[in-house]
Amino acid sequence: MTAVAFVCLAAGLLVAVVLLIRQQQITARFRRRANELEETARVRDEELRHLVTVRVPALVESLYGKPVEVPGPRNPSFAETSAEQGIRAILRIFAEHAERAKERADQSAKATLKAMMRAVQSLGNEQQLAISTMQDRHDDPDVLEGLMKIDHMNAQLGRRAQATAVLCGSWPGQQRSAASLIDVVRGATSRIRDYLRVQVPPQVNIAVVSRAVEPVVLAVAELLDNAARHSQPNTTVEINLRQTHNGVAIVIDDAGVAMDPEELQRAERLLSGRESVDINRLGDPPQVGFAVIGVLAARYGFRVAVDSRSPYGGVRAVLFLPSELLTQVATGPTPVHAEPRPEPIEAPAAPPTPRSPVSPPAREEKTTTAHGLPKRRRVTATGNGTGEQPLPSVGAPASSTRPARETAAGMGAWQRGTRAGRSIVSPDSEGNVAE
Template structure:
């Protein structure tokens, strides 16, 4: 029989061992429960994080990307492009990835547009060069034919009308040349402001509605040849716009100011609202070539043409003022450094001698009056690159003569028909220059 003390010791040891096992098992269960709870929390957090990423990806694909396409591809101005839908993701890998996608999309569209635009502009310029050269040759033949026949005859008048149509077609081609990054396609010698106004006036349909207030002090100021054609094209666009959006007269006046001259065009038509003025100012300040992938209305490219020319040649245009007649006041500002001095006395004498020799070589029929432009005809007219004709210089009009003569009103059909031949010699690009003493019509 065991000793009671031994039995007690054995039982105590067993109880202690059993208790230790229970305690260890309880701790293990608690650790397992805590671990399970942690895993559950982590799973819940992962689920929330995944849901957050899914929401952000869906927002980028369904909201941000369409807005980017509207702005970058379709050219819709003013469309807001939203960023992250959840601010807590700012600066994270997700945000950086989205920024990378946006940058790559913008770069891809820019490269594609540039490639398409370059190919399209090159093709357009090639076509325009061929068509413009052909029209210039046609116009030269018309001018030569006009010089061989007296002014005022029905045949001469029909030639004038035909020449006017050719001039308008040439201006249309010039617009496209300029918008595709090329020069106007014509190099002219120094011209007076009066001749520029009359030339621009003759390139529009409703030229009879344009009333030019001529003053010798400003009208007989010479503009540098390099800038003559760009200013003429820009003024043509302003006159075309004024006559298209107004009825009645369009008034043109040249004003001198301290740093240059202004050609002011006033009409009494519909004025522009704030949005139209803002859009016009944007186009007048546009210096880049035409983006053929975003052109929406080809009928409203006049301001874009002026903007390109103004940025390239150093003058400025503004259409934000209201004319005294309630319409739009358009202003071309030409700085003094763009003005020239006209031909020298030696050049005048050489051209007069050449014109006299030519007149002697080509006698007129007996009894026929001498054409008004015969004294200023110049043989062997030089050509600019590409076979395009180039203007020659001639003597400036005498201011005394201009003051002594009374110009006929431009809105009088009979008076205008009598002087239409003189106007015709200044309204096209490749004609012989106006004769001395020819006066503009108010």
């Protein structure tokens, strides 16, 4: 009996020990599980705070076009959890809906602006016609001087309206014949306020094809305006033309403030034309120049780049026209689309007439026929008949060779003489002069 009892007691003790060990293992496992759950809850709370304070604000910033990278989870162990997958899905849905809302708002704003600019352009054209009519009718020097100032201001207003319309998806709005490259540069110069500071290069035997004339004029005008506005008024803006094996480059150098790396990066994005431009993110007031140039470059096939390698310490802008946008024209003193009225751009108070944006300013030299009738031969404003204008020295402002009043007085006298000759002297059908 004693032996049996001992065996039973030993068996009972063994069972108790086994149960105790198993209970300790279960307790330890539950304790580890509780610790894991507690750590998971702590990490999840940290990730939620990280989501609210860092990830969502970064996502919002990136939706506004700023170069901000949306960060991932703070704890690497949280990256593959179902909770993180749910957070990513929420962020993706939020970004998609915000992007669609942004696109709808941008399209609505562009449509509204396009309609407004269409009305402004129409009024500007009517105003230009009225100014031109008045310039033909009046020969008083003071009146002509004022009309030429208004004419130039109207050209700048038209360029701004045209640029805004292009940015909103409209076309440049003017179709022209192929024009020589120098006429394109001069036409662009006539559309900016500080046109006298621009050094125009001499004539070259290269022309821009018809469909690209107006876009290139507008793009060069925006680059010149940017160069003039960001440099001192006593400095010049220099234009050079450089031919390459596959095109020609229009190089614009100013002596203004250079651009920092962040500004250059932003300019590169806008000038590439690869990204859709949100007009709500162009600043206050909106800076549309580079954005408009990028739209035109992508649409018509030329390239534009800016950097801080100008030899004068400012910014260098290069507009490259490939061979498919170029053609050949004969050089000579006759300008393309020349106006029959003189346009002296050398006078500071007498800006060039923007109605013919691809025409160099010109005057008419009169001679007399065998019958005593006035005979006119077109020459350039410089009077040398070469089609070239003298270039001012680099670093010095362009100067006027004649006072504005004297130029306007000469124009008035020319118009009075023309009208008097037409009213008094007229040939009959046989070529005789009738008094």
